[in-house]
Each structure stands twice: as structure tokens, then as C-alpha cells.
Amino acid sequence: MTDNGKYLVVTAEEVAYVREQLGTSEEDIKTSVTSLREWLRMQPHLPDAVDDSVIERMYINCKCSTEKVKLGLDAYFSLKHKFSELLTNRDVEGSDFQFAMEHFKLMIMPRLTKDAYRVHVWTAVDEDATNIIWPLYGKMMTGALEVMLAEDYSLGDVIILDLANVNAGHIVRADINLFRNLELCYKTAYRRRLKGLHLVNASKIINSAMKIVKLALSEKLQKRVFAHLPGSTTLFDYVQPDCVPDELGGTAGPVDNFSYKLLDMVNREWLLEKDKYMSDESKRPPGEPLWRHLRNRRLV
Template sequence: MADTGKYLVITPEEVAYVRKQLGTNEEDIKTAVTSLREWLRMQPHLPDAVDDALIERMYINSKCSMEKVKLGLDAYFSLKHRFPELLMNRDIGGNDFQFATKHFKMMVMPRLTKDAYRVSIWTAVDEDSSNVVWPLYGNILTGALEIMLVEDYCLGDVVIFDLANVNAGHVVRTDINFIRNLELCYKTAYRRRLKGIHLVNASKIIHSVMKIAKMALSEKLQKRVFAHLPGSTTLFDEVQPDCIPDELGGTAGPVDNFAYKLLEKVDREWLLEKDKYKSDESKRPAEDHDGDIYGIAGSFKKLSVD
């Protein structure tokens, strides 16, 4: 895997801050990783194809809950059966990826916010809705999550969606189930925590967008969606300007400095190789089956967004 550390800027002080906020330390993390590694080896249906960095970050993302990490590791391998369109064949060198980059700009900002959250921004949506294939961007997004699962170190995410070019055509083409599936993968397979979704340049289309959010997102996430009118500066009450690109009123630099840069720093084969590692459901212990998909989705239903 390529070194993305030069793009994601995480200082030792920020790592220490995250650990302090979660009430953990180096010794506790090493003990947890060792224990979780041993647990993973004892699961006959799961491959032992993760490194310690991934386990540590899943532990951090799970607020140091061992049980939630176990659910996460199971989901990480098992949900590939259920959502292959989201979690497999993430070819960042393929024609679909090249097409996507021309019609919608997605970026993970390199610097953490002052309270140690990672900012992701979706902007420059093509006004021609036929060029915006939402499942394709979901596939690209989980590719970024895959990288962050071994490289990032934060308390959660802030997502900013620029609605400037979004119109009724985009709304009509939005699949509610797709959003629900993406949320499930986000919070279970990657154990990420969402602090807030900020809709900027919100206009008359905002009512339709909020209606979709209400239908698609969990009740907890619905309360974390915030709209900002065109020309307002209310976004900066939540996120400092140096984490926002120039085009959205920030001071971080132009959008093109950040769009897809995290993915571009990763070897193409590294992501594709992840397809090899998934659960073998024929070997799942009988006591794990609860009448739902792969014996784990029943537990997913009980999980809340932390």
C-alpha cells in the first residue's frame, strides 16, 4: 500500500488527544489488539487477514468497546456477500472511476478539525443527473473508508454536501435503500461515527433532500443533518475555515488539491485484493445464526450510531 501519511495529516498530539478523549492509552490498546487478534483466529468463518493497525483503528472507532469491534470485524468480512456493489471490485484505475471523477468531486480533507474530526466533502455535482450514478460513488466512498481504516486516527466524521448544482433530477434518481445500505456499511463494517452532515448552499431543493434523509437515515442520524443557506457562514460555527476548500468559503486551498487525492495515493491492486477476504458462511458456528443474514444483521439492528 502506498504511504498516505503524507496526505492525511495526523500529529502525535492529535493521536494523544483522541486516546485521552476515549479514556485509553498505549498499553490498553496493545492488550486489546492482542486479545482481538486471538479472538479473530478462533472464528472458523473469518479470515485472519487484517493487520494490527486496522484492529487498533476499529477499536478507536468503536470507542474502545471490545464487543463492538468483534461485530465490526465480522461485518467487515461478512457484508461483502450482502453488498458486493459497495464493498467489492473497487477499481480506482478503471473506467468507471475515471468517469466518476469528471462528474462529482469527493474529497477527504487532510487535516483534522480542532476537536479531532475528519472532514469529507462532496461538491461540484454535475447538473446533468444522468451523469451522477450514486452506487458508483458509494463504491468509491467505501474505498476511501478502507484506506482510513488503516491510516486515519480521529473521533469521527463531519460530512459536507454541496447542494449548489443539485436539482430535482438528482433527487428522483436517489435510491433510499442505497443510502440505508451505505449507512449500515459505514457504521458496522468500518465502525465510523458521524458527528454531523452539513448541507451547504441549500436552496428550494432542500425540502426534497431533507425528506429523503428522513426516509433513508436512522433516527439518530436525522438529528445530525444541518442545512446552511447560500451565502451564510454558519458552517464555520462547526468547522474551521482551514478544513474547508476555497470554493466553499474556506481557506484550505482549491477543491482540485483534495478531490480523490486519498485514493490516488493507494496502489490499485491493494484495494482489489480486499475482495479475496470475506467470510465463509458455511463455517459460521451454529450459535451465531439468529435467523437473519449471516448471523450478524440481527445484531446490527440493535446498534445505534455512537
């Protein structure tokens, strides 16, 4: 998976805390994982191509609901057909990825917050909007989510988006449908939960940015969006400084210590192998397609 050990730091105490918050135990998890593994083996259209650790983490991400895990596993394999531009051909060593990494810095911070949330930071966007190719960043994000599904143990995510260099050119070139599709993959295929989206350095472009956010996110998630003006410290009412890079006022260390570090450690072949596993829709049992079922359950 990763070439040089794990980048994401999760202590035994944090694992215990997450389980306590969700009201689950080691015995409950083992029983549920065994049951879900048997269910997966009985699905003719789904490959039995995930480790028990992945099932366990999806179980945690689904707040210990086995029915939601079943939908999540189905989505994990099935949505690659619908969103191949986000969920396949994720070559971290490809020239397109290398180009994208030079013009926008994305990072997942290694330490959990005190509430056991994982912090994501997007910063240092190139002021020349023509250098920002949004679908590539979407692929990078799902690649990181792939690693998190295998290694992370948390109660949700906090995203910090630095708007310092964002201008009208970025807004005009933003693809709302891409952002919507990315959100859908995030919450259905990887079963992550967004606890807060923080827009920092948000003075000049805040109104336009908020419009994009409202179009891209569900009404529920819109209520978890917060704006912070340049020079303010209000971000730290939500996230402690040791989970935020120095450049954004935190104390975790410089951005370059974290930017793409998780993807840098990924075994290229491991991630490309993940791209191959998808559902065989010709073998799906009769009934409603996954996409319609998810929508009817208000999960998409």
C-alpha cells in the same frame, strides 16, 4: 497501501488527544489488540487478514469496546456478501471510476478539526443528473473508508454536501436503499461515527434533500443534519475554515487539491486485494446470523 506516503495528516499530539478523549492508553490498546487478534484467529468463518493497526483503529472507532470491535470485524468480512455492489470490485483505475470522477467531486480533507474530526466534502455535482451513477460513488466512498481504517486516527466524521448544482433530476434518481446500505456499511463494517452532516447552498432544493436525508438516515443521525443558506457563514460555527475548500468559503485551498486525492494515492492492487477477503458463512458457528444479531443489538 498508498503509493506516495500518507495523505491523511494525524500528528502525535492528535493521536494523544483522541486517546485522552476516549480514556485509553498505549498499554490498554496493545492489550486489547492482542486479545482481539486471538479472538479473530479462533473464528472459523473469518479470515485473519487485517493488520494490528486496523484492529487498533477499529478499537478507537468503537470507543474502546472490544465487543463492538468483534461485531465490527465480523461485519467487515461478512457484509461483502450482502453489499457486494458497495464493497467489492473497487478498481480505482477502472474506466467507470474515471468517468464518475469527472461528474462529482468527493474529497476527504487531510487535516483534522480541532475536535479531531475528519471532514468529507461532496461538491461540484454535474447538473445533468444522468451523469451521476450513485453506486459508483458508494464504491468510491467505501474505498476511501478502507484507507481510513488503515491510516486515520480520529473521533468521527463531518460531511459537507454542496447542493448548489443539485436539482429535481438528482432527487428523482436517488436510490434510498443504496444510501441506507451505505450508511450501514459505514457504521458497522468500518465503525465510523457521523458527527455532523452539513448541507450548504441549500436554498432551492432543501425540502426535497431533507426528505431524502430523513429516509436514508437513522433518527439519531437526523438530529446531526444542519442546513446552511447560500452566502451564510454558519458552517464555520461547526468546522474551522482551514478544513474547508476555498470554493465553499474556507481557506484550505482549491477543491482540485483534494478531490479524489486519497484514492489517487491508493495502490490499486492493495484495494482489490481487500475485496477478496470475506467470511465463509458455511463455517460460521451455530447461532443467529450476523445480520440479525446486529439488528437485535440496534447496530443496524
